[in-house]
Amino acid sequence: MNVAVMGYGTVGSGVVEIINRKDLGLTVKYILDLRDFPGDVNASKFTKDFNDILTGDVDIVVETMGGQHPAFEFVSQCLAAGKHVVTSNKELVAEKGLELITLAKENNVNFMFEAAVGGGIPVIRPLTFCLRANNIRSVNGILNGTTNFILTKMIKENMSFEDALKIAQDNGYAEKDPTADVEGHDACRKICILAALAFGNHVYPKNVHCEGITKIALEDVANVSGIGAIKLIGTAEKLPDGKLYILVSPAVVLSDRQLSAVSDVFNAVMIDGDATDEVLFYGKGAGSLPTASAVVADVLDCAEHSERRRPVFWGPEKPELIADYREVENKFYVRGAALDENLIDTKLNDDAYITKPITENALREKLDGEPASLIRVARL
Amino acid sequence: MNVAVMGYGTVGSGVVEIINRKDLGLTVKYILDLRDFPGDVNASKFTKDFNDILTGDVDIVVETMGGQHPAFEFVSQCLAAGKHVVTSNKELVAEKGLELITLAKENNVNFMFEAAVGGGIPVIRPLTFCLRANNIRSVNGILNGTTNFILTKMIKENMSFEDALKIAQDNGYAEKDPTADVEGHDACRKICILAALAFGNHVYPKNVHCEGITKIALEDVANVSGIGAIKLIGTAEKLPDGKLYILVSPAVVLSDRQLSAVSDVFNAVMIDGDATDEVLFYGKGAGSLPTASAVVADVLDCAEHSERRRPVFWGPEKPELIADYREVENKFYVRGAALDENLIDTKLNDDAYITKPITENALREKLDGEPASLIRVARL
Numbered sequence A, B: 001m002n003v004a005v006m007g008y009g010t011v012g013s014g015v016v017e018i019i020n021r022k023d024l025g026l027t028v029k030y031i032l033d034l035r036d037f038p039g040d041v042n043a044s045k046f047t048k049d050f051n052d053i054l055t056g057d058v059d060i061v062v063e064t065m066g067g068q069h070p071a072f073e074f075v076s077q078c079l080a081a082g083k084h085v086v087t088s089n090k091e092l093v094a095e096k097g098l099e100l101i102t103l104a105k106e107n108n109v110n111f112m113f114e115a116a117v118g119g120g121i122p123v124i125r126p127l128t129f130c131l132r133a134n135n136i137r138s139v140n141g142i143l144n145g146t147t148n149f150i151l152t153k154m155i156k157e158n159m160s161f162e163d164a165l166k167i168a169q170d171n172g173y174a175e176k177d178p179t180a181d182v183e184g185h186d187a188c189r190k191i192c193i194l195a196a197l198a199f200g201n202h203v204y205p206k207n208v209h210c211e212g213i214t215k216i217a218l219e220d221v222a223n224v225s226g227i228g229a230i231k232l233i234g235t236a237e238k239l240p241d242g243k244l245y246i247l248v249s250p251a252v253v254l255s256d257r258q259l260s261a262v263s264d265v266f267n268a269v270m271i272d273g274d275a276t277d278e279v280l281f282y283g284k285g286a287g288s289l290p291t292a293s294a295v296v297a298d299v300l301d302c303a304e305h306s307e308r309r310r311p312v313f314w315g316p317e318k319p320e321l322i323a324d325y326r327e328v329e330n331k332f333y334v335r336g337a338a339l340d341e342n343l344i345d346t347k348l349n350d351d352a353y354i355t356k357p358i359t360e361n362a363l364r365e366k367l368d369g370e371p372a373s374l375i376r377v378a379r380l
Helices: A010-021 A050-055 A071-080 A090-106 A124-130 A145-157 A161-170 A185-199 A218-223 A288-304 A360-366 B010-021 B050-055 B071-080 B090-106 B124-130 B145-157 B161-170 B185-199 B218-223 B288-304 B360-366
Strands: A002-006 A027-032 A060-063 A084-087 A136-142 A228-238 A244-254 A266-273 A277-284 A332-335 A344-349 A352-355 A373-377 B002-006 B027-032 B060-063 B084-087 B136-142 B228-238 B244-254 B266-273 B277-284 B332-335 B344-349 B352-355 B373-377
Touching (some): A002 A050, A010 A027, A027 A050, A050 A071, A060 A071, A060 A288, A071 A090, A084 A090, A084 A288, A090 A185, A124 A185, A124 B124, A124 B288, A136 A185, A145 A161, A145 A218, A145 A228, A185 A228, A218 A228, A218 A373, A288 B124, A332 A360, B002 B010, B010 B288, B027 B050, B050 B071, B060 B071, B060 B288, B071 B084, B071 B090, B084 B090, B084 B288, B090 B185, B145 B228, B145 B266, B185 B244, B218 B332, B332 B360, B360 B373
Parallel strands (some): A244 A373, B002 B027, B002 B060, B060 B084, B244 B373
Antiparallel strands (some): A136 A228, A136 A266, A228 A244, A266 A277, A332 A352, A344 A352, B136 B228, B136 B266, B228 B244, B332 B352, B344 B352
């Protein structure tokens, strides 16, 4: 089977490396990238012309360019031309998943994206195949390694957000412009993909409330250290009324929960099904070879099941199903604003406490002034 | 698609329950069990005659009888008759996996066994599909919920092995005859299955060293509490010389390792691949609905890919590849026998210590007398 790789960055070069070093019955025919890679061992395969791939002898196209454009246009054209496509591009899947899955179905080819969530951790295939005798109740995850690294430095080394971010950047874990990571946008794309797979309807990131970690103070980290750890959590949960509670925000994960022990750049996804109860998947959520290994597994699946595999069920958006997150009861960590004793679950110190379950709207009404900090307690 | 279920015990009844309550396009046609279930809602489907299934209008046969006989004979006949078979029977797979996979291949049908390891936790499909761009370096797991429950009681409640076993039996987590669990035989079957899938050759349980947890003293649990926890670990690791280090034994899992936090009846499997590094799968390793959900996922896979799926690679035994575990270097916890200071890594107290890496044979030679306790430190 002939493979083309579009985008020779961190993941794309890992894909080529794995295909070259393992005897998998795959040949890399083209590598599309506008940049030059002088002296690269794969020099003969480079092209700057997408049409070489579209019209060439290519069975499976790997998209590791990132971003929506021109990835969407290229992927669409490949699917329409009857080529299988495998991608690691979470932005593309979160924004255009419905259209691309539909297009793949119409053309009787596969569109696979295991690497788009959790990097090298198998999550999407287990969720859509292994767990499908379940009705999924919720998905909760630490979905972004950069923010988890920063939070771990704050928790374990008492380091400020700014200092921890600097170290993450120096180590290559965070980009020069870290917005997509630290503001939660990357995690948001991933929880949208997981929600679509778990509950069947496309969820657009723009409709999901998303809070980052930039406002977390060391004082808050210290205040909760006796009961848990603050993590950036993506949550998607089916509520009793059938609505979807979905958001990305910092949350206090209690110490006896598996996700509280997930540190550094590691990711983990906890899926709660009505038959299995909680199942956890843990590992490296990013990086060249881990992510590439997930891409290559998808490529092999396309190669061996070249008649289309059962596509995942992914229906159109139903925005009316998304609950107002401020109207869903939850426990909260509060610092710097008083509350009626009857509504307090646990006092942490004179200035900070955990509330009993209450909606955010009701809580803000009852608080004596604007709190210095308001952080959810994780619902898992 | 018509399904027959052989064995209406814990798992088999869960399979029927899930198929009945979810609209999966499956119909339970026969339930084979020699026992009577008066008043059961599925009364009309019971049979005591295997030939009803073998010659009847059945596409997929679920084997949840347990044990080798007559499960092996029944499964063989079903495969030979062109029926797909799904099983949760780890003893059957560990002892007869090679023969049954070969027979399935010859008859162009599927033989699937996701539920045989890790109950409801997806492990086998992720290992054989999602991680196959990796060369697997090792698999380590807490593979038996009964022993993990007992060890958790010993660790957290300072309870003796005998008292903890009694509670496990009272709660239905342990059988009246707990030998298969507490002596490690159940975990051994599972690590044999994982080793065959990870490294490609059948490994028979009789060739694998297997130590249970009956000799663990509360003193040992207390001695290591500052550095980790004693768990029953199944290990399969490819050594640098190409040999397979495989055994089941209690092991000290250091506190910063994910497996150290796996408590109660939960199971977890850590797979180390050369591309992904360590990936962990965690959840309920037993129980009616969790295990049944894994069986039903396999049944659905058979139904949708009724031309045979790519079979897992599982070659004949190569006993010469199994390393002598006593000749592989490891760290050990020792109590009650002195050792040259140069060979000691960490003193735990006057009577107990952790050694530097050394083979078990060399260690026993150098110890001053028979130790009261000798426990490996987990290699993960």
